[in-house]
Amino acid sequence: MAVTWKLVVDCADPIRLAGFWAQALGYVLEDHSALIDRLLGAGAIGEDDWVLVNGHKALRHAAAVRHPDDPFEEATGTGLGRRLLFLTVPEPKQGKNRLHIDLHFGPENRDAEVEHLKGLGATVLNTVDEHGSRHVTMADPEGNEFDVQ
Structure with missing residues (x-):
């Protein structure tokens, strides 16, 4: 059975990096407004955990881009196909990538x-x-x- 996957990139500024890669690949930024509203309602995140980006709610610690033709979950905005996820990590990049x-x-x-x-x-x-x-x-x-x- 084939495995569903996404490429996760550790970074300092996921929103900036997602914006770069969306333009570089012709992908779309995922709109996580509905997911953020659900997380806020459940008390899982606070008001400081998100910002507005191009009129949509975006998590400060995570952002993603997806291929425009691939399906996505409307309830979360999460892509179900070709996707890059950018996550904040505290340490800076060190050395050459082993995957590119x-x-x-x-x-x-x-x-x-x-x-x-x-x-x-x-x-x-x-x-x-x-x-x-x-x-x-x-x-x-x-x-x-x-x-x-």
């Missing part, structure tokens, strides 16, 4: 997409041309590496 995302735009679009991603706050770390492949290694606003192919 490759963004495939094609050689004809790579340079334009690198410039687009730089405009969103990413930085170029390296251009790699080896083993018959060429890609640009970049870092998101918190230093998480990813490749643009």
Whole structure:
């Protein structure tokens, strides 16, 4: 049986990082307003645990993006398909990622997409041309590496 999964990214500012990756991937920010209302009503979170982002309630410690064509739970706003979840952790990133995302735009679009991603706050770390492949290694606003192919 295949397993349902999501990629979880530890970070300092989940709302900022979710915004970056939503734009980088063409994904949508998950709207957790209904979930937050339910958690507030149950006393599980307080008023200081959420903020308004683009008119929607967002948890300060967690934010997520999902593919726009994938299903989601209307009661929580949680994606049920391709999804990235960003969670606040107290420690900063240390060292190189052991897991990273490759963004495939094609050689004809790579340079334009690198410039687009730089405009969103990413930085170029390296251009790699080896083993018959060429890609640009970049870092998101918190230093998480990813490749643009």
